[in-house]
Amino acid sequence: MSNDKPGSRYRSRRRRHLGVRNDTNQNKDRWILSYADFITLLFAFFVALYSISLKNQGDSKLLTETLEGVLEAVQLSVKPINIGQVTTGEAEDDVFQELTPDRDSNPIPSPKQNPKTVLKKELKVVQELNQMILTHMGEYQQNGLISINESELWIEIELKAGLLFSSGEFELTNEAVAVLISISQVLNRYSYPVVVEGHTDDLPVNNFYTSNWQLSSARASSVVDELINGGVNPKLIAVMGLSSEKPKVRNNSDFSRARNRRVTLKIGKIEAENLYDYLFE
Structure with missing residues (x-):
C-alpha cells in the first residue's frame, strides 16, 4: 500500500x-x-x-x-x-x-550668350561690306545693280542678274567675278553661314533649260562656286533655286521683271561651324 x-x-x-x-x-x-x-x-x-x-x-x-x-x-x-x-x-x-557657375573660371561666351558681342560683330561685318561696296562698287550701287539690307536674322546682299549674267545664261560675267571676289574677301574672315538664293521672272525659259527652277538653281550655283574659290568655307554655304516664286514686285512689265531677276546672298548673324547645324539644330 x-x-x-x-x-x-x-x-x-x-x-x-x-x-x-x-x-x-x-x-x-x-x-x-x-x-x-x-x-x-x-x-x-x-x-x-x-x-x-x-x-x-x-x-x-x-x-x-x-x-x-x-x-x-x-x-x-x-x-x-x-x-x-x-x-x-x-x-x-x-x-x-x-x-551657379564658377566665378573664377572664364569660359568663352558663345554668341547666343553674349548679345553685345554678337551685335558688335554684326556691325563690323556690315560696315566692312558697306565700305567695300562704296569703295569698289559705287557705280553698281547707284545704278541699282547691287544693294545691301539688314533684317533681324540676316544680312542680305542683292545682286541683279543684269550684273551677273547675260540674258538666259548662268555663266558669270567678268564684272560679276570681280564683285564676288571682293565679297568673299570679307566673308572668309568670319564664320557666318551664307544661303545663296537664285530668282527669275515668270517668263518661260527659251533655251536648253526646261524651267525657271533649273535656271535659278544654276545661277545660284555659279555664285557659290566663285565664293568658294574666293575662300569661303564650303560647310557654311548652300544654294537655293526659287524660280519665280518669290518676286520682289509684280511681273507686269519688263522693268519689274528685271528687278525680280536677281541673286541674293543671305548672311547669318551668328557664327557657326556649318550651315546645317545653323538651320536645323
Whole structure:
C-alpha cells in the first residue's frame, strides 16, 4: 500500500498540467518577433525605393544619408528612421552650388550668350561690306545693280542678274567675278553661314533649260562656286533655286521683271561651324 496521499497526487498532476500550458502560451507569442522583423525590413525596402527616387533627381548627398539610415535600421533596431533629419538644408545648398557657375573660371561666351558681342560683330561685318561696296562698287550701287539690307536674322546682299549674267545664261560675267571676289574677301574672315538664293521672272525659259527652277538653281550655283574659290568655307554655304516664286514686285512689265531677276546672298548673324547645324539644330 502506497504512503502517498490522494491530495498530494492531485497537486502533482496539476503542477505538471500547468507547466505544459505555460510553455504553450510562451510559444504562441514568438510570432510577434518574426512579425516585427518583417515590418522593419518592409519599411527599409520602401525607404530604399525613396532613396532611388532621390538618386534620379540628382541629389547624391541626400541619397547617401538616407541609405545610411536604412542600413542602421535593418539591424532590428527599435530606433525609427527620421526622414525629416535626412532632408536638411545642406542638400539644397549643394544643388545651388552646382547650378551657379564658377566665378573664377572664364569660359568663352558663345554668341547666343553674349548679345553685345554678337551685335558688335554684326556691325563690323556690315560696315566692312558697306565700305567695300562704296569703295569698289559705287557705280553698281547707284545704278541699282547691287544693294545691301539688314533684317533681324540676316544680312542680305542683292545682286541683279543684269550684273551677273547675260540674258538666259548662268555663266558669270567678268564684272560679276570681280564683285564676288571682293565679297568673299570679307566673308572668309568670319564664320557666318551664307544661303545663296537664285530668282527669275515668270517668263518661260527659251533655251536648253526646261524651267525657271533649273535656271535659278544654276545661277545660284555659279555664285557659290566663285565664293568658294574666293575662300569661303564650303560647310557654311548652300544654294537655293526659287524660280519665280518669290518676286520682289509684280511681273507686269519688263522693268519689274528685271528687278525680280536677281541673286541674293543671305548672311547669318551668328557664327557657326556649318550651315546645317545653323538651320536645323
